[in-house]
Amino acid sequence: MTIQIGDTLPAGTLTENTPANKVDVLEALGTGKHVLFGVPGAFTPGCSKTHLPGYIADYDKWIAKGVQSINCMAVNDAFVMAAWGEAHGAAGKVRMLADADASYTKALGLDVESAGLGGTRCKRFAMVVEDGKVTHLQVEPDSFGLSCSLSDSLLAQL
Template identity: 45%
Template sequence: MTIAVGEKLPEAKFKEKTADGAVELTTADLFAGKKVVLFAVPGAFTPTCTLNHLPGYLENRDAILARGVDDIAVVAVNDWHVMGAWAQQTNALGKIHFLADFDASFTKALGLEADLSGGGLGLRSKRYSMLVEDGVVKSLNVEESPGQATVSGAAAMLEQL
C-alpha cells in the first residue's frame, strides 16, 4: 500500500557520501522538526533524472528554500558511491542531500517501488516528490510514467509551497 498524505514516514536508514566517506542518516535525522522537499528518481545518471528532474530542483533551490523549506533531498535505489558521483558530476554536492536507499527498504516501505527489470534496471523507485513536515507527508506527487518529471518536478512543487 502506498503512503498517503497525512501519514508519517517509515523509519529508514540511508547512506550519503561526504568528504569523509559514507555517513548513515535516518529519517529522524533528515525530517524531525523540519520542512523538507523529498524527490525520488528511478536511478542516478539516467536520462530523465539527470537532464530534467534534478536540474529543476537545483535551478529552483533558492526559491524553494525561500518558501520556508529547510532542506531538499533526492533518493534513489543506488549505492552511496553512485549517488555521491552523481552529486559531484552535477555540481549539486552540498546543495541537495543525495540519499542512497541502497537496499530499497525505504522505497518498499513507502509502497513506491517499481520493477524496471524490462529496461535492465531491476527494482527501483517510482518517480515522485513529496513535502514532508516533521516526518509527516503533506503532499505526494507520483508520476504515471518514469520517463516524465512533470507532477513531481520542481515547478509543480513550487506551486504547492
C-alpha cells in the same frame, strides 16, 4: 501500501557519500520542512537532464518557501549518488541519499519492478514533509514520467 498525504514517514536508513555514512530518515526529516524526491536512477537521462537540475536551480525558491533541506533518493549505492551529485553541482543544495537495497523505497510503497532498469527502482515522486508528516505528494502516474514530480510542479502546490 503507498504513503499518502497526512502519513508520517516510516523509520528507515539511507546512506550518503559512502555505505558507512548512515542517515536516519526521521532524524533528517522529522523536524521542520523538507523536500524529498525520488528518481528511478542516478545518471539516467530524465533524472540527469531535468529532474535533479530543476531542484538544484530552484534551491533559493524552496528556501524562500521555508524549506530547510532538499533531498534526492534513488535505488543506487552511495558512491554513485555522491558522484551524480558532484557531476551536477548539488553540494550545499540537494542532499544525495542512496537506498541501495530499495528497503526505504519499499517502506514508502514507491517501488516499481523494471527489468530494463536493473530490477527494483524508485517511482519518480516528490513530497514535502513537515515535522515528519507528508503534506504534499506527487507521484508520476506511469512511475517514470517527468511532470508532476518536477520542482516547478511541486513548488506550484505550495
